[in-house]
Amino acid sequence: MTQRARILIIEDEADIANAVADRLRSEGHTVYLADDGLKGVESFRNLKPDLVVLDLMLPGMPGHEVCKVIQTERRTPVLMLTALDDETDVLVGLKLGADDYVTKPFSPRELAARVEAILRRVNGDTDQRSSLHCCDLEIDIDSRRVTREGDEIHLTPTEFDLLLGLAKANGTVLTREDLLTSVWGYPDGSGARTVDSHIRSVRRKLGDHVIRTVHGVGYAIGDEAA
Numbered sequence: 001m002t003q004r005a006r007i008l009i010i011e012d013e014a015d016i017a018n019a020v021a022d023r024l025r026s027e028g029h030t031v032y033l034a035d036d037g038l039k040g041v042e043s044f045r046n047l048k049p050d051l052v053v054l055d056l057m058l059p060g061m062p063g064h065e066v067c068k069v070i071q072t073e074r075r076t077p078v079l080m081l082t083a084l085d086d087e088t089d090v091l092v093g094l095k096l097g098a099d100d101y102v103t104k105p106f107s108p109r110e111l112a113a114r115v116e117a118i119l120r121r122v123n124g125d126t127d128q129r130s131s132l133h134c135c136d137l138e139i140d141i142d143s144r145r146v147t148r149e150g151d152e153i154h155l156t157p158t159e160f161d162l163l164l165g166l167a168k169a170n171g172t173v174l175t176r177e178d179l180l181t182s183v184w185g186y187p188d189g190s191g192a193r194t195v196d197s198h199i200r201s202v203r204r205k206l207g208d209h210v211i212r213t214v215h216g217v218g219y220a221i222g223d224e225a226a
Contacts, residue, residue: 004028005050005119010040010066011081012058016104020053023108024115037061041069048074051118053111055081056093064092071097075144077118077157079111094197097156100184101194117185121161134167134221135210146206158183159202162195166211166221175218195219 007024011017012035021031032047034040038060044052052070056063063080070076080093080101090101099118102111132139138147144160146153155163161183166174174182176195184194199211199219212222 004030005115006030006032006047007051007053007115008032008034008040008043008047008049009053010034010037010043010058010063011053011055012036013055016055016081019108020111023112027112027116029115035059037063037066040066044070044076045073049076050122051077051079051115053079053081053115054098056089057083064096067093067096067098071154071156075154075157077122079114079118081106081111091193091197094194095201097159097201099156099158118157120185121183122157132164132167134163137163137206137210139164139167148206153205155202155205158198159205162198163202163206163210166219169221171220171222173214173217173220178218 007029009017009020009031011020011033014035017033017035021033024031032043032049034043037058040054040058041061054063054066058066067078067080070078078098080090080098081104082090082093082101083104093101100114102114130140130142132141136148140147141164144157146155146160146163162179165179165182176192179195203211210221212220214220
């Protein structure tokens with residue numbers, strides 16, 4: 001089992017929040033609840049959780065704004081819950097730094113599996129190297145920080161794992177399915193847009209030269225990004 005974690009659920013529908021909380025507690029995690037966006041931000045600041053399960057449709061403060069606060073203040077994995085069937089809303093959440101999403105209705109078992117996958121990624125890197133040089137970047141594996149000429153560049157946990165996975169491949173082209181399996185922890189063929197959204201986000205922060213597109217195949221570290 002993955003290392004036990006402190007998890008904050010920000011969800012205004014009590015039945016959903018309680019069902020998810022019960023499932024995560026059965027997996028050994030410590031779970032806290034907040035039923036609106038403002039309370040969620042306050043709880044996040046006070047509790048400093050290891051992971052946040054965040055509904056997008058919240059009273060008090062929209063989930064997108066809560067996600068923005070979380071990623072601005074402290075690197076924390078976020079799993080979004082959304083009842084929206086609009087791809088744009090999902091992509092906005094991913095752009096703001098969410099690590100994954102689950103669309104309602106969902107089973108607590110499915111959500112727990114996604115949580116475990118995120119926690120394995122964040123806590124389970126067994127690479128013995130302490131750092132990697134990639135293009136003009138220094139990737140510190142131990143502290144999970146990325147710097148360029150000494151200046152730190154803020155990446156979300158998933159963005160860091162995506163960059164690190166590509167850097168470890170050392171120029172080998174990785175398909176979207178490869179990245180879904182190694183970074184997200186599940187080979188979900190429908191998750192291609194999740195990969196693409198995070199690639200775009202990493203490029204905005206690091207520059208187009210860091211990740212290149214190999215059309216019809218996938219992505220690789222290096223120049224000539226498309």
